[in-house]
Amino acid sequence: MTTRSxxxxxxxxxxxxxxxxxxFEAAPDxxxxxPFDLGxxxxxxxxxxxLxxxxxxxxxxxxxxxxxxDPEKELSAWNREARLAYGYDGLSRSGMDAVIDNLGWGACESRSGWKWDDVITDxxxxxCDFAHQDYVIRAxxxxxxxxxxxxxxxxxIAGLEGAALIENEIDRLDVLHGLGVRxxxxxxxxxxxxxxxxxxxRDGGLTALGRRAVRxxxxxxxxxxLSHAGDRxxxxxxxxxxxxxLITHAGARGLWATPRMKPDEVIRGCADKGGMIGIEAAPHTTVSPAHPRHTIDSVMDHFEYCVDLVGIEYVGFGPDTFFGDHMGLHRAMSEKLGLKEAVGSGPAHEQVDHVAGMENPGECLPNATRWLVKHGYSDAEIAAVIGGNALRVLGNIWEGTSRGGAA
Structure with missing residues (x-):
């Protein structure tokens, strides 16, 4: 599958x-x-x-x-350059029409998050790269x-995984919005x-500044x-x-008990608010008891758990993948940032070097679609989870009526 333009x-x-x-020598996209064969x-x-x-x-x-x-050898220098090669060819074969690209990896030098100047540079x-081509649209x-x-x-669509870079300057949210971050x-x-x-x-919950930022x-x-936020x-x-x-990239803690997964209360609350969850596929996250070797089947176990919990209209996909050695990146980041938890923490499960069937942004949505076809989902259900739900929810957020006033 190749996008025609x-x-x-x-x-x-x-x-x-x-x-x-x-x-840098970049991993192929x-x-x-x-290719992963779903049979x-x-x-x-x-x-x-x-579809x-x-x-x-x-x-x-x-x-x-x-x-x-080789991310384990080159991560620090690669981060500092902030001139990252985009996977245009792989994306053109992905079937995707839109992706929320979580920026900042070219500037990530601290455990607490990305610094303001570094993120603006990234x-x-x-x-600048987008401006010299005619395939990607800045959305x-x-x-x-x-x-x-x-x-x-x-x-x-430009996104950021954390808000630490605004420090205590609420108006920086306006600046980011003006620069296209959505x-x-x-x-x-x-x-x-x-x-x-x-x-x-101990999660102390949303601060007074946090409440102002939400508003x-x-x-x-x-x-x-809410993907990386504490439960409270x-x-x-x-x-x-x-x-x-949104919970853009996570899974169900009721299926796999790690802090990275979300408890039923948060998933239900997100659906009740009119939002949705995107199911994660990064290595050693959405593992499941039925499929302790992390593959597309493990990921789809979380998908079906969430569908059963809140309804298919509140579930989609946020694979959280790169083109290249994701596990090598995890190991390098854990060492660089001094994280105590081991890669693949949580209940005992088989370690993998990649998630078969959902290894990179070029194959995740096509293979999820194939899996849904194989398992008897209707055309309407598949259309909803591969994009229809996201389109509805993003429209309600970006074009809603809660505007005006001063923080």
């Missing part, structure tokens, strides 16, 4: 590598691993292809950059997503001035993400927000 552009090809910037019939494959073509397909959370070929470098609205689908292009997480695992992260033993994000029409903070956000709230 992609013409072969490669990141920063308007510059001379080794002269204008430091060049196509055919790094053999579909020719008729089922044709149906999956039709991916006819419907708007949205990832709520991915990192569509090409990692360095955002500007990404947008800031549902209308942009619909246009990308109609034109066979890809709508990229989704921000309250906390990236560690606590910040807004609220508690999921790593904390400002509602006024701006900026999506709030997540529930406080759901109580305070006037707009729907």
């Amino acid at each position: 992609y013409t072969g552009y490669r990141s920063f090809s308007y510059l001379e590598p080794g002269v204008d910037y430091r060049e 196509v055919d790094r691993l053999p 579909l019939t020719a008729e089922q494959e044709a149906r999956a292809s039709r 991916l073509t006819e419907n708007i397909v949205v990832s709520l959370h991915d990192h569509p950059v090409r990692l360095p070929a 955002l500007g470098m990404r947008y 800031e609205s549902v209308g942009d997503i619909r246009r990308a689908h109609a034109e066979g292009r890809l709508a990229v 989704q921000i997480g309250i906390a990236y695992s560690d606590s910040n001035s807004l609220g508690g992260g999921l790593r904390e033993q 400002r994000m509602n006024q701006l029409g900026m999506a709030i993400d 903070t997540a529930l406080d956000v759901l109580d305070v927000s006037d707009s729907p709230v």
Whole structure:
């Protein structure tokens, strides 16, 4: 599957590598691993292809950059460059019409989150690359997503996993919105001035500043993400927000008991608020008792658990994948940031070097669609979870009525 409008552009090809910037050997975005075979019939494959073509397909959370070929050796230098190669070719084969790209990996140098100047640099470098090609659309609205689908292009929405970079400056949310950022997480695992992260033993909940930030994000029409927030903070956000709230990339703690997964109370609260959960596929997250070797089947166990819990209209996908060695990145980040928890913590399970069937942004949504076809889901159900639900919820957040006033 190749999107018709992609013409072969490669990141920063308007510059001379080794002269204008430091060049890294990047992981391939196509055919790094053999294709995953779900065992579909020719008729089922044709149906999956039709569904991916006819419907708007949205990832709520991915990192569509090409990692360095050896992230364990090159992570620090790669981060400092903030000139990351985009996986244009792989994305053109993904079936996706839109992706929330969680920026900042080129600037991540601290455990507490990304610094303001570094993130602005990373955002500007990404947008500069976009300005020299004609496949990706810088998207800031549902209308942009619909246009990308109609034109066979890809709508990229800028997001950030944590809000630590605003420090105590609420107006920085306005600046980020003005620069095109349309989704921000309250906390990236560690606590910040807004609220508690999921790593904390005691989550103190949303702070007074955090309440002001939630109100400002509602006024701006900026999506709030709870994926890395602590449970108490997540529930406080759901109580305070006037707009729907997202869990862009997580799974169900009722199925796999780790802090990275969300408890039923938070998932239900998100659905009750009119939001949704995007099911995660990063290595050793959405493992399940039925499939302790993390594969697409483990991921889809979390999908079905959440569908049973809140209804299919509140579930979608936020795979949280890269092009390249994701496990190598995890190991390098754990060492760099001095994290005590081991990669793959939680209940005992088999370790993997990649999640078979959901290894990168190019294959996650197509293979999820194939899995749903194989397991008897209807066309309407598949259309909803691969993009329809996200389109509805993002429209309600970005174009809702809770605007005006001063924080």
